[in-house]
Structures are given as C-alpha cells and as structure tokens.
Amino acid sequence: MMRRDDFGYIYTPEQLQIDLNFLREIERWGGIEVRRGGYSHKTLAEYIAKAYNYSSLEPVYVRELARIWRKEKGRGSYIFLASYALRFLYNKGYLYREDVDVDWKEGSMKKETEREWSQYHIYYRSVFKYEVRFKARAVLRLSRLGLDMAQRVEKELVRVCRGLYGRANVSATAFESPFPDVILSKYNKIIEISTRSENPIGLSYVRSKTEVYPDYDVLIIAPAFTKGVWKNTPRYVTIKQYPEFGSSFVWDHLRHTKFWFDVCHRDVQFISVFDYRKGLEELITDFVG
Numbered sequence: 413m414m415r416r417d418d419f420g421y422i423y424t425p426e427q428l429q430i431d432l433n434f435l436r437e438i439e440r441w442g443g444i445e446v447r448r449g450g451y452s453h454k455t456l457a458e459y460i461a462k463a464y465n466y467s468s469l470e471p472v473y474v475r476e477l478a479r480i481w482r483k484e485k486g487r488g489s490y491i492f493l494a495s496y497a498l499r500f501l502y503n504k505g506y507l508y509r510e511d512v513d514v515d516w517k518e519g520s521m522k523k524e525t526e527r528e529w530s531q532y533h534i535y536y537r538s539v540f541k542y543e544v545r546f547k548a549r550a551v552l553r554l555s556r557l558g559l560d561m562a563q564r565v566e567k568e569l570v571r572v573c574r575g576l577y578g579r580a581n582v583s584a585t586a587f588e589s590p591f592p593d594v595i596l597s598k599y600n601k602i603i604e605i606s607t608r609s610e611n612p613i614g615l616s617y618v619r620s621k622t623e624v625y626p627d628y629d630v631l632i633i634a635p636a637f638t639k640g641v642w643k644n645t646p647r648y649v650t651i652k653q654y655p656e657f658g659s660s661f662v663w664d665h666l667r668h669t670k671f672w673f674d675v676c677h678r679d680v681q682f683i684s685v686f687d688y689r690k691g692l693e694e695l696i697t698d699f700v701g
Contacts, residue, residue, distance in 0.1 A: 428464060428506055432457040449492040456496060463497035464537070467507055471536035471547040474498060475610060479677050498535045510534040512548045514555040550675040557669055561662060562607045563587050568685070569594055569605045569633075572692045577700070592621050592630070599700050605633045609660050610678070612636035618649055631699045633692070635661065652695050655688070657681045663688075 435457045459481075466472060466480070477498065478490040501507040512532040532551050536544050570584045573594050583595040592602040604621050606613055613634045618641055621630055630649040636658050637651055645651055655661050659679040662669055666682070673680040 425464075428461075428501075428504075431504065432461055435460070449496065451493065456493070456500075459493045460497040460500050463494065463535075464501055464506060467498070467501070467535050468537045468539070471510070471534045471539055471544045472498075473532045473534050473547075473551070476677050483677075498533070502533075502535060507535045507537055510536070510544050510548060512551050514552065547675070550672050553669075553672045554676060554678070557662065557666075557672070558607065558660070564663075565605055565607050565688075566593055568689055569603065569692060572689055572696060573603065576693065576696060590620065591624055595625065595628075596700065600628050601631065601700055602628045603631045603633070603696065603699070607635065607661070609635040609658060612638045613641060613651075614638045615640050615644060618645065618651070622646065622649065629699075631696070633695060635659065650699055652699075654691060654695060655681065655683060 435453050462481075463472075463477060466477065472480075474491065474495045477494040481490040481494065482488060498507065502509050510533075512534060514532060532548075534544060534547055534551070566587055570582065570593070573582045573584075573596070577596060577598070581596060581598045583597065585591045585593060585595075592604045594603040596602065602621065602625050606617075613632065613636065615638070618630075618632060621632060622628075628648075631652065632649065633652050633654050635653065635655055637653065641651060659681055660673065661681045661683050664682050664684045670680060670682075
C-alpha cells in the first residue's frame with residue numbers, strides 16, 4: 413500500500429532517496445542553518461531512512477521508535493530524532509498516520525501539559541490495517557494499565573503514611589488534584605509519588621509541588637527523573653528514584669500484561685505489593701525522621 417496525494421502522485425522509495433540526497437547536500441550550501449536539534453542534516457537523513465524502513469515492518473509511534481533505537485545504540489535519548497523522522501515522512505507523504513487519544517486524569521500531568529489527554533500518532537507504510545488497529549489497542553491497554561497503577565500506588569502511599577503517623581496526621585488529596593499527594597502538617601512535610609518512567613519527572617513538575625506549601629520540605633518519589641532535576645533540585649526538595657530499576661513496573665499478579673509491553677517495545681519489571689510497600693516505609697521514615 414503506497415500513499416497518493418490529491419493528484420494521484422505515488423511517494424516511492426526512489427523519490428524518498430532523492431529527497432534524502434537533497435537533505436544531505438544542504439550542509440554544503442553557504443548561509444543555511446546546518447543543524448536541527450543539535451544534529452546535522454546528514455544524520456537526520458540517516459534516521460529518516462531508518463524510520464521509513466522500520467515503519468514498513470510494523471506501525472510505530474514516536475516514543476516506541478526512540479526506545480527501539482536506544483536499545484540498538486545503548487544509552488541516549490532518541491525522542492527528537494524519532495519525532496523529526498516520522499513527522500518528515502508523514503508531512504512529505506511517505507507515511508500514513510492513525511491518531512489515538514488517551515485519557516489521563518493525573519492532576520500533575522494536566523498542570524504540566526494543560527491537557528486532559530495525550531495523543532499518540534501511529535505511523536505506518538505498507539502494513540495491513542488490522543496491524544494498525546492492534547497497535548492502537550496495545551497503546552490503549554498500556555495507558556489504562558498505567559493509569560490504574562498510578563492510582564494504586566498513590567493509595568499505597570496514603571496507606572503507608574497513615575500506618576506510620578496516624579490517620580489524623582495525614583492529609584491526602586484526590587488523584588486528579590494538582591496538589592501534593594500527602595501533607596504531613598505536624599512535620600511540615602509533603603510527599604509526592606509518581607509511576608512515570610517513559611516521561612521522566614522534570615523541573616516543572618518538581619517546582620509545581622512547592623508552590624502551595626513553600627515552607628514545607630518536599631519528598632518526590634518516582635522511577636525516573638530528568639538530568640535537569642538531578643542537577644538543579646531545590647535544597648528543600650528530596651528526590652528518590654524508586655523502584656531503582658527505572659523502567660515501568662507492575663504488580664506481580666499482573667505478569668500476563670507483559671505481552672502488551674512487548675508489543676510496544678517497552679521494558680517492564682514486576683514487584684510485589686508487599687515489597688513495594690516495605691520500600692516506601694523505609695523512604696518515608698528516612699525523610700520524616
């Protein structure tokens with residue numbers, strides 16, 4: 413299946429090669445910006461070609477393609493390269509696209525993005541339509557599982573805190589609230605917890621937790637943080653990577669969901685609720701004192 417424009421023009425691999433050769437030659441011309449996102453046009457052309465080839469094998473979305481390249485190359489972020497390559501191919505007419513809207517109700521996410529949902533763009537070329545629908549189904553399944561895990565983990569935090577300090581000393585906010593998850597007024601402490609690993613916690617998230625209680629010490633627990641957070645965390649904010657393996661995690665009794673993670677090329681670890689709760693207790697008691 414090849415894409416045609418309004419005039420019946422077919423975008424062939426041969427035409428793409430001409431476009432990429434043109435892109436590679438740009439850097440030889442004077443007076444033209446030679447880098448985008450820190451990458452040369454030669455590098456961009458290389459990854460556009462790779463994205464084109466991969467999208468003929470299976471439907472793929474930006475973060476998924478970035479994960480695939482990261483596994484091939486080792487450490488590094490390939491989000492920009494994957495996004496640029498797939499958008500280039502789609503805008504130039506070489507790929508089709510299927511959009512999948514995913515509800516997300518976490519208050520912190522809404523505050524960062526000013527949206528109540530996320531949209532996945534699934535790009536594909538010469539694949540069957542049912543494969544696109546299957547990938548869209550996988551995205552929805554993982555999104556719902558992620559939302560369920562985020563809600564369950566927040567409840568575990570509240571349960572642990574009330575077990576340690578008593579119900580009267582622990583104030584908890586609603587899941588949809590942008591305010592910190594737990595407030596320990598007696599100790600002038602607040603605690604925020606997240607399950608985000610694909611979209612690591614950034615500085616905007618950290619700063620948003622200090623606005624309402626500027627005189628309180630803050631503990632933020634999450635599987636992953638950006639480099640900016642590690643380098644520029646405010647002195648009254650404590651960040652803890654938990655679980656330490658840094659990837660997505662799911663309770664032990666949900667091991668059957670690994671299939672959907674594999675479909676989207678995502679790593680996942682499994683942990684018992686008991687072990688997770690025990691680790692939380694240690695982090696919180698160390699923070700509160």
